[in-house]
Amino acid sequence: MTPKNNSVTPKPRPKRKPTKKIxxxxxTGCGITCHRTNEKFKKDQVAxxxxxxxxxxxxxxxxxxxxxxxxxxxENIRCIECGTPYPASDFKIPDNILSQVxxx
Ligand SMILES: [Zn+2]
Numbered sequence: 050m051t052p053k054n055n056s057v058t059p060k061p062r063p064k065r066k067p068t069k070k071i072x073x074x075x076x077t078g079c080g081i082t083c084h085r086t087n088e089k090f091k092k093d094q095v096a097x098x099x100x101x102x103x104x105x106x107x108x109x110x111x112x113x114x115x116x117x118x119x120x121x122x123x124e125n126i127r128c129i130e131c132g133t134p135y136p137a138s139d140f141k142i143p144d145n146i147l148s149q150v151x152x153x
Pocket of ligand 1: 076077078079080081128129130131132133
C-alpha cells in the first residue's frame with residue numbers, strides 16, 4: 050500500500066540552458082575594458098577575433114569588432130585604445146585580465 054502524500058509537490062525548476070560565462074577583458078596597458086568574451090571564448094585556446102565582442106561605447110563611436118578570420122589570432126587581439134595585445138606569450142588570455150560579467 051502506498052501512503053497518501055498530501056504534501057505539495059514542488060514545482061519543477063524551469064530548465065535553463067547552461068549559459069556560457071562572459072568575461073570583461075581588462076587591458077593591461079591602459080586599464081580600459083573595451084572588449085568582452087562571447088560564447089566562442091575558451092580560456093585554454095589561443096585567442097581569436099571571433100571570441101570577443103566590442104563593447105557598445107566603442108561600437109557607437111564607429112569601431113568594429115575584431116575581424117573574425119583565421120589571421121586575427123594571438124597578439125593581433127589588442128586593445129583598441131592603446132594597442133596592447135591581450136594574450137600572454139602563449140597567445141591565450143590570462144585569467145588575471147578577465148572578470149566575469151554577472152548578468153541580472
Ligand atoms: Zn589598452
